Amino acid sequence: GDSVTQMEGPVTLSEEAFLTINCTYTATGYPSLFWYVQYPGEGLQLLLKATKADDKGSNKGFEATYRKETTSFHLEKGSVQVSDSAVYFCALSDRATGGFKTIFGAGTRLFVKA
C-alpha cells in the first residue's frame, strides 16, 4: 500500500539557519504530494503542494519539488524564523476504493531558537 516516510525529529535550528526535512513516498498510482504544518492546539494547515513530476510547490519561503525518479518531496527553507516552530507533515493523496485517500508521514517537529 501507499506510505510516506519523513525524517524523525525533533529538528532544532537557530534563527536564519537553512532547513531541510526529508520525505520519501511509495504509491501504487500517481499521487499528489503535500506539506502541512501544525501549530500547537490547532489543526493541520496546507503549506504547499505539487501535483506532477518536477512541479515545485512554494509558500512563505518554503519550497519542495516533486521528484518522481527518487520518489521524494523534501521541504526546504533558506532562513527559518522562530515563528516557523511547529510540526511538519508530508502527505500524499492517491486513489482508493471509492474515492481518494490522503496518507500522512509521522510528522517532524521543528524548534527554532532565537
Next chain:
Amino acid sequence: DTAVSQTPKYLVTQMGNDKSIKCEQNLGHDTMYWYKQDSKKFLKIMFSYNNKELIINETVPNRFSPKSPDKAHLNLHINSLELGDSAVYFCASSSGTVDSPLHFGNGTRLTVT
C-alpha cells in the same frame, strides 16, 4: 466564518461511556473525513464520506459510528469508550479530487479515564 468547526474542543469521560463529536464545514465541499492523531502526532484516517455516503472505512472498531445528515456535517459517535480511544480527533473536508488539499478543524482532544 470558520471553515471547518468541530465541537467540543475537549472531552473528558470515563471508560464505558458513549460520546459524540460534531463537525460542520461551510466550504461547500463534497467530501469529509475523520482522522485520529495519537500522542506521537501520528495521523491515521478513520472514515471518509462523499455526499453523505461512506466511501472509506479503515478497519475502525464498530464502536465508532460516523453519521452524515447532509454533506456539510459529519458527526462521530463512539460507544463503550476505552482507554486506547484517548487521542485528538480531527475532522477535515476537501473537494474530493486527488489534488485538492484537506481543510482541518482544530481537533477534539478526547481523554478516557
